[in-house]
Amino acid sequence: VIPRATISRLPVYFRVLMELSHMEVSLVSSDELAARSGVSSSQLRKDLSYFGEFGIRGAGYDVGFLLQKIREILGIHREWRLVIAGAGKLGTALARYSGFAQHGLEVAALFDIDPGKQGKMTGKIPVLPMEDLTGFVQEHDIQIGVITVPAQAAQGVADLMVRAGLKGIWNFAPVRIEVPDDVIVQYEDLVVGLLTLSHHLSRRMR
Amino acid sequence: VIPRATISRLPVYFRVLMELSHMEVSLVSSDELAARSGVSSSQLRKDLSYFGEFGIRGAGYDVGFLLQKIREILGIHREWRLVIAGAGKLGTALARYSGFAQHGLEVAALFDIDPGKQGKMTGKIPVLPMEDLTGFVQEHDIQIGVITVPAQAAQGVADLMVRAGLKGIWNFAPVRIEVPDDVIVQYEDLVVGLLTLSHHLSRRMR
Ligand SMILES: NC(=O)c1ccc[n+]([C@@H]2O[C@H](COP(=O)([O-])OP(=O)(O)OC[C@H]3O[C@@H](n4cnc5c(N)ncnc54)[C@H](O)[C@@H]3O)[C@@H](O)[C@H]2O)c1
């Protein structure tokens, strides 16, 4: 099994390689790729070794080849379509973020129970009533549901997404959600990042 | 040194303990605390062992005592004041998020270079011109700067924050930023969470 920490560094390597390819750089040394990614060169080599032998001895890595390989590992060599439940502050910020489209991740629609939000557009994306979620997921070949509703509504929304046939859920609500074994939940707790920072700051300031 | 993965689980334990304390539960077994936090009981015991001996043999943990202890470890037994640079989609969503205040983290002001945004309010928080950032940080005892500007502006904003005396930076822009050794940067890359999900989904669907 590939360690989770290794998986979480791949998008960083991917982003750096994208920058290099835009600069028309075709070969990059492991030292340079590591420095631009903010890791040690031995960590980079260890991470990549899980996926096979890529480096050309003495010359470094072929940028185009490594990009394609990482795309396959991250599953972004294909398109993924998403729906977002909860068209509030966070849901609308995510819907309009152009960074997802660069990786073949497309937000197809937002859903909300608030009639005042239904029928509106966020950028080019429609806000639809929650009752329409199941039909929309099945007609538009959606794979991923994003939860940006208040904590107490999150489990109910997850149940609806599972019944609609979604296999992946990206959950921003600060609660654990129960789903069947064939559904994957990725938690995103923004508070954790800030509390990690406050922990390191308070250790320094003592 | 405490492993980063342990630090990142503490806010989860903290949130569960807060829920228990609201339910007026004063003792909790390690099995129950572990189950509610989504970890194994041996992982929970191992995480807490870094900070001392808390469990009462056979009776579990004292909820109030453990809450206070985790507050101290996370550095949230004190107030932290934040400013956010970039009053766009993400910056305004973060500014109005009530979840930070629960942990003693207060957003004092937003800053932006766009004159159309300056002078407006986001909830009760003012949007001020970037030129005022240094003066504001020094007059209002601010410790943390949040970066939600486009990637190409991030390093410039970080330099300004360092000059203003900020010691902690929470960076959402998808670039690495260079800072002196006495400044701590916490990266938050929302794309990483989504790409981790697509990785696990594509492995399942093969
Ligand atoms: N705003 C942030 O920066 C931030 C940061 C971290 C975590 N979160 C979490 O993300 C979630 C959303 O936060 P927000 O700040 O966008 O809140 P918000 O109140 O702005 O938006 C919530 C939206 O969900 C809708 N909603 C409520 N119940 C629903 C249901 N059953 N089905 C469908 N829609 C429903 C509401 O009508 C509203 O539009 C919360 O769980 C919050 O804890 C937000």
Ligand SMILES: NC(=O)c1ccc[n+]([C@@H]2O[C@H](COP(=O)([O-])OP(=O)(O)OC[C@H]3O[C@@H](n4cnc5c(N)ncnc54)[C@H](O)[C@@H]3O)[C@@H](O)[C@H]2O)c1
């Ligand atoms: N929106 C999201 O969900 C999301 C997700 C992941 C990452 N991000 C990252 O967060 C950052 C902000 O994204 P957004 O979607 O809010 O963008 P946005 O365009 O809505 O907001 C950016 C804001 O920064 C301001 N700005 C630009 N240059 C500045 C400078 N030098 N000093 C001060 N302010 C400046 C702009 O006027 C604008 O108000 C980006 O780096 C983006 O990659 C956003």
